[in-house]
Amino acid sequence: MRHLMSPLDFSVEELDKLLNLAQDIEANPAKYTHACDGKKLATLFYEPSTRTRLSHEAAMLNLGGSVMGFSSADSSSAAKGESVSDTIRTVSCYADICAMRHPKEGAPMVACQHSSIPVINAGDGGHQHPTQTLTDLLTILNVKGRMNNMTIGLCGDLKFGRTVHSLIHALVRYEGIRFLLISPEELRLPDYIRNDVLKKNNIPYEEVVRLEDAMPKLDILYMTRVQKERFFNEEDYVRMKDFYILDKQKMKLAPKDMYVLHPLPRVNEISVEVDDDPRAAYFKQVQYGVYVRMALILTLLDIHVD
């Protein structure tokens, strides 16, 4: 039985297969409408989420399956003090697959140790968010037509931004990838990713503070939100939250084939005036997220559609 804890759980070949399946689902949705008939997805969300939870649920519904679950710790047995391991043992009796989001890092790993159904890590604190990474990879593949030889700009909260961490882990496995790390000093990429992932794999990277300096060099700009829930201190959050705002002026500095991605939700970091720019790919990204989660559910449940 397979789980998805980190984007590295899949080899590059397996990932290619998964992304190809997602592309086939997009091209031939009718073929998959009954692929998961009779199957149930449990969404165990211990912290608020709109996109990730609904995306998993939409994916399962599109495949003909059904969904159940909870959307906050308050409405689950966690409020009564139940452990993650006990919860997953219970849920394993009800569902065929589950997606778990938890504010504590490593919670889905605990779940998969006690689960008899595949567990999808749908985000664990500031640690990993592998299904967002799959979404990002499919978006990059679809807008650029390739996964290699690119300069990727990662902008915003690179310290706590789990989507960024997961994306870096996944992209370093492709050839010719370079990173421009755009962040304020306080939100720089953690050492363990800089040293153990970038330096260890000899991946070229540059750290800059000004977004304007990076724009002309990019193939992809991945914007992130400064997340209030990751700060222990309100003052630090207020100081950081509007550090970067992508607007029309800054977009003029970018190449014509540079695309902007964002895991959403956005707050102020991308001005709404950018939404009409053909290079704004963040809403397409949401749609690709559903296709890639459909492909993931099929893969983890080992369901093949001819």
Next chain:
Amino acid sequence: MVNHTLNVGRISEGFVLDHIQAGKSMEIYKYLHLDKLDCCVAIIKNAKSSKMGKKDILKIECPIDIINLDILGFIDHNITVNIIQDEEVVEKKRLTLPKKIKNVIRCKNPRCITSIEQGLDQIFVLTDEKNETYRCKYCEEKYS
């Protein structure tokens, strides 16, 4: 004449942990859970050492299969482990860094699941042998 030499008798079966960094012996006593063993333990602190200036030594009289010494490699791989049987040193064990450490050190990351999940083992994995880096299995936070 008063004899000022401090003597600790020979042991028939067990371990002599030599070349422990001075002052670290109690830490090792704790890590090896020696307080839970019903056996004779001698702790020698600040013994003279030509190599180290001063050092600590632990002598543990016990069956040699009841203590897991793997953790010593994590604490200090310069420690010399002498295995004693019939009052003789039968083996000098070379210490290496253990690949995994279970329930010895705790993850300090307040965001880690180990901070709240009951009954969860504290597991650290050796991720970089050269730099002796251990990371929490769950949140990947580096132990420091």
